[in-house]
Amino acid sequence: MKHPIAACGIGLLVSVCSSAAFANEFRLSNNQRISCSRGLSPGKLSTATCKSYAYLFNIKTSEYYRCQVSVSLTRDNKEVINTQNDGGCVKKPRIFDNDSSYSFDATETEPPSTNSFFGPGGYAVWASDNNSRKVRGCIIISSGLGSDITKCQDMKFE
Secondary structure, eight states: OHHHHHHHHHHHHHHHHHHHHHHTOEEEOSOOEEEEEEEEETTTEEEEEEEEEEEEEETTTOOEEEEEEEEEEEEOSSOEEEEEEEEEEEEEOOSSSSOOOEEEEEEEOOOOOTTOSSSSOEEEEEEEETTTTEEEEEEEEEOSSSSEEEEEEEOOOO
16 A cells, blocks of 8 residues: 555655656756966975866856866976865856746866966856846856955847
8 A cells, every 4th residue: 555655755746856857957068178387496496386167057047157277286206296186066146037948158268378367367258048048147256355246237239
């Protein structure tokens, strides 16, 4: 007698889980970048560090994650002495207020240079609604004071 109830419970759980999985469909952005830097240390050691960024986007809610991976390699003239790697993703707020079906892409600024007066720069995010003619562009820059500044603009179609 317990088996039909258990089967019903499992069926309900599968139904709820599959609809929850549909509500969170994620897509990886198509525009990943990598930047590397080199440095010399005392004792003829050299270090190379490479970083890459990607974005994981929820196509239903327009929330996204900014993901970063980095690898650092230290060597002398004869051998690799040390390698280190790190990475993770940080959740960012929604771009649109309502759920729909969205497309997304993002790009990072170039590494710091003499033209960068706010530190490491920032990134640009573009999102569009697949069900209507709606596009939003956002620029996120580092203020140099610990918090990022985000400004978004809805595109006008003429």
